[in-house]
Amino acid sequence: MKDLIGNRRRLDLGRKARLLGLTVKENGLFYTGLLGLYYAGSAVSNLAFERMQTLRKSRGLPGVNSRSLNAEIWNSWNWEAGGDEWTPSAEWKTSLVENVLKPRVPEASDIIEIGPGAGRWTEHLIPRASRYQGIDISSTCVELCAKKFAHAAQASFRTNDGNNLPGVEDASVGIIWSFDVFVHINLADIASYLDEFQRVLKPGGRAIIHHGTNAGHTGGWRSDATTSELNALIESKGLQVAEQFKEWTDPATGDKHPVGLYDDAVTVIAKPA
């Protein structure tokens, strides 16, 4: 139905009238009235959504991506699905672990994960870690992961303020991993995180970050960040963009997989050696 609504701009008045006539003939007035309501309502909601995105940018508003809102939302999230509500398919997840995570997270790394949630990627990171530190704005997630991974002696979990890496020593970390987290973090907080990356990464260390690319215009409750703004910030902090991609190809199947549903990207940030 959304496609039908989206298609309306392509139709001239005569075509629209013919479509309306056909709909009434085949479905009756009541159904057509409801369709009209849906049609008008969706046009208004699309307009409001677009206006929200531009207003947020022009006025510097946090939208629904402030640290306090993120904390509220994730503390009260129903984590029963373990984060797999954001996994489009089992093949996608396996391929991401094999072709995105493993090649970029060497074994025996000193790892930080920002925003582990319920541990969707944590279970694949911990076995590759000499030391693993999970840092999340949500105390619910920290408690959940601490319980779930209590058996892993090299793992610890703690909360933060949503823009810092408390308790992490300078130049101590090889890899920072964060998936489905920076998509919800605004540029001002990303800037603070990048200062922290510069501080805690060892020379040559890397951060693998999944993020939005277009300041929320394609939906998905994305933050105000665009790729070009993110890249400029990374460079301004003395870090480098080592890799940036929106999809990867699985060498075993030849299938292409998108990193996210909303035109998202993964950026690998390097601290110069």
Ligand SMILES: C[S@@+](CC[C@H](N)C(=O)[O-])C[C@H]1O[C@@H](n2cnc3c(N)ncnc32)[C@H](O)[C@@H]1O
């Ligand atoms: C969509 S969930 C993703 C969880 C997990 N990474 C996954 O992929 O299943 C977002 C996670 O990021 C955390 N989060 C949101 N904003 C954050 C911030 N500013 N700093 C640290 N964690 C944050 C939330 O508490 C939650 O655990």
